[in-house]
Amino acid sequence: MRKLKITFILLSLLIGSATLMGQVTTSTLTGKITETDGQPLPGATIIATHVPSGTLYGATSNTQGLYSIQGMRPGGPYTVNVTFIGYSTQSYTEITLLLGENTTLNSTMATTTTEMTEVTVIGYATSKFSTTQTGAVTNISNTQIANMPTVSRSIIDVTRLSPYGGNGMSFVGSDGRTANFTVDGANFNNNFGLSSALPGGGNPISIEAIEELQVVIAPYDVRQTNFIGGGVNAITKSGTNTFKASAYTYHRNENMRGDAVNGMQIAGAREVDRNTTYGLTFGGPIIKNKLFLFVNGEMAKTPTIVNRWRASTDGVADADNYISRTTLSDLQTVSDYVESKYGYGTGSFTNFPADENNYKLLARLDWNISDKHRLALRYNYTKNLYWNPANASSMDGGTRMSEARFSQASMSYANSMYSMNNLVHSFSFDLNSRLSDNVSNQFLATFSKLDDLRGSTSDEFPFIDILKDGQAYLSLGYELFTWNNAVHNNVWNIKDELTRYVGSHKIVGGVAYEYKMADNAYMRNGTGYYRYTSLDDFLSEGTPEIVNLTYGYDGESNPAARIRSNKIGVYGQDDWSVAANFKLSYGLRIDGLFFDNNDLMTNKAIYDLDYDGRHIDTGKWPAANLIFSPRIGFVWDTFGDKSLKVRGGTGLFSGNLPLVFFT
Template sequence: MVRRLRSLTVALALLLATVVQAQVTTSSMSGRVTDAEGAVIGSTVIATHEPSGTTYGTVTNMEGRFNLNGMRVGGPYTVEVSYIGYGTSTTTNITLSLGENYALNVLLSEEATSLDEIVVTALRTKFTTERTGAVTNITNDQIVNLPTVNRSIMDVTRLSPYGGNGMSFGGTDGRTANFTVDGANFNNNFGLSDALPGGGNPISIEAIEELQVVIAPYDVRQTNFIGGGVNAITKSGTNTFRASAYTYHRNENMRGDVVKEQLIEGARERDRNTTYGFTVGGPIIKNKLFFFVNAEMAKTPTVVNRWRPSTNGVAVPESYISRTTEGDLKRVSDFVRNEYGYETGSYTDFPADESNRKILARLDWNITNQHRLALRYNYTKNLAWRSPNASSMDGGTRMSEARMSQASMSFANSMYSQDNLVHSFSFDLNSRLSDNLSNQFLAT
């Protein structure tokens, strides 16, 4: 018996630890229903997410208060409050923000005769007593309308007044931040590259519904960071089929190279990116089961090495010509091929293209009015070429391309491919166990 109790205690502790470290993926609503004399006990509150038909219901307690947790982010919502002998109060145009509670107080009027329902249009306030610290919520409308060159999450998070370069918040190193998507960790825990995996762009912004940047929350679920935490949720399907296809392109000709009639050298060095993608979402079973899919591919021809060998052994640094000659490189290449069967690769043409591929698929299932499940899978593969490390070279003769300089050259096979492969899965079950008790089971 003692052993069973110990095992149960350990299991409970692990469960609580998991809950404490979980990230926010939903929203909530609470408020109070009153009449001219005070609280209305037992009134029915029904909130309906109009795009999907998802409903959330409860009744008010002895103080006329109600709580709805685990709600889908966004909207618009319509909330109906009714009680026998009172006119129905309807509040429309409610939008819920990620990780925040929406406060809704309703005043019911007694109906002595048959009355039309009362319709209230909600106007969201920027101030709330439910905030849990310094928070910036970035809606889908803001994401769509924000100019972004790199189409990266890090461009969007700069809307936070605490945001800096990359994933830096409050002046801290970006690697101390925490980034989650649908509660799943998307940090670059291993290091060696950007603060985020997948070449710094692990998920398409076309798939993001809303972002939340938290700096100093006292919500125990918001953990595992020093500078700031970024919570993102992905889009869901609705009762309406929607599809889109898009492409974006940029190149060096879109940049200016003249300031006050002065030509800026190198301002238009080769810099190109082309992105293709599509989204599609809708109902599988209306009001019950929904899907959303996003796929995106980006190609970026880059310049990893600008240095080229000379023909006469004379270095011209301003033109990136090395004193190492083509003849010397050819003799070395021929020697190792003939003696050891090793191919050095080119010494005039170096691989540099970077590619990024992303796929996201999500299912939302309204199992019952008390249980709702969201499944999401994300795949990202980023391939980029890197020059060899330059720590063994003389910094005085090296400009930027590692072992390529005015004093030396290396072969294409000395470069390496840096591949980032991300498979991410989240299982998010939100259950309403009673009017005062709800639960979230999140596995990633």
């Protein structure tokens, strides 16, 4: 029930490579402190200050002169001071840390026999060659996001900066539904998988709220999971010690679009197509150096219509001008008839407004509880609404028509359209703790509620097709695939990860738990379906040629196919600095995926079938096996001067199948 991928890269020369940790939200600073003769200097104090917020991070070099600071805020700039009694202080400024990466900052300390002096290195260049990661990754900064031309202002536009992407959530040619997208560690995937579009209408979070993105393809790190082709991780902006606010608007319309190719005019190229986005951001300190707030709100409006077809006055179709053969008089007759006989309002047959709306809200709190404990809380809300015409021609119980219900042959009413309501609620709780100079811990808990619901302005009423000359002619009623049509998806993720430094080894161990629930509610023909062979038959209460009605089992008014799964994972890894210019990472991840059989029912008729002594029980999911994912990777600074790095590795990766396959 899972797909597996083995990726092998041997001696791949990557400029700008790194790796993404599973549900990554922080960065790491490591290095070695030595004396001028190259000998390690134990006991040196390293203090890193996040300049915008005043947040302090500290460490002490060990007996081999090595130090590591985990759980740091990505970005910067940082200043780093290295001190030791009897040695000149070394200071580094303008250091920027990349999301999920281990940035190396080495320092050489010189002795002083007189007064204490300080050596300042200004503008220490943090680059991909300063990192010690082993896989293929693209980091995209806030500056790059701001400078990136984008029409839709969506995440998938920005990920095209990665050479491995370029087609939505599809990376290196894989199905986009098997990718993994997280925001501050929270699941933002299209877990149900009817398409590869992201939740919230494909744009679940404003790019104005994004601090940094990372696109990962082949990380040889056991902390990374839940993807096959590629993964995208995003972190949101945080407040700082400086109050900052912005208001913005973006507008596009049809006049900004070209309408000719090689001097030839393109018909319809400048049909009305407008979108306006309004938004604001605000951030600052609640308590200076202690507690910070960041909020972002955004609203987008797109005036549009879902149907360009119009009824005729003479029953003659003109497809070039979107004139249907269905007459205005027939539409009026049917509308008046069902109103007087059944009290049902069909809605307009001349006006089909369907404005699209998108609302986003994000709020984040960062709390420096103490010098050793830091907490980040984030809430994200997205509501997206758009409209569609009635299904083109699908139905049950007979031959579908070749012409659509809105076409040169047929017309329908405004109340037969349906809306798509995409909702996102997401929370994250991220606690990073430094338990000692050599031990740190991250506890991360996230919850995502992702809902896609169909809606209608129609009252409860059957959907009716009326034919003319054996072809679609007129349709009305509650859209036949919309009644009780919704997908509800809840995802919990909890992980606890401990990191310990022992000499030249960084030992990482963790446990992870993921709960997923998906409800697929779908009642085609839920309000009933009728098809008449002529308008006269309908108006005279003749016998329809097709009748359909769907109802819930055991009297259930809103039946849904449900699937629930529990995934438990444990992992361990050793990052070994074999030499000053060679790092080796190796580890093992073990995941177990377990399904809830209470969501199923045994079909006795199927169970009684004998397949050479084997019986199929539809009341049980197939047993899941444990998944073992060993990985090994290396990075080699070939000449020891960071001018050429060779990275490579091999590993086993696994990703979830779309839940729609189960329901």
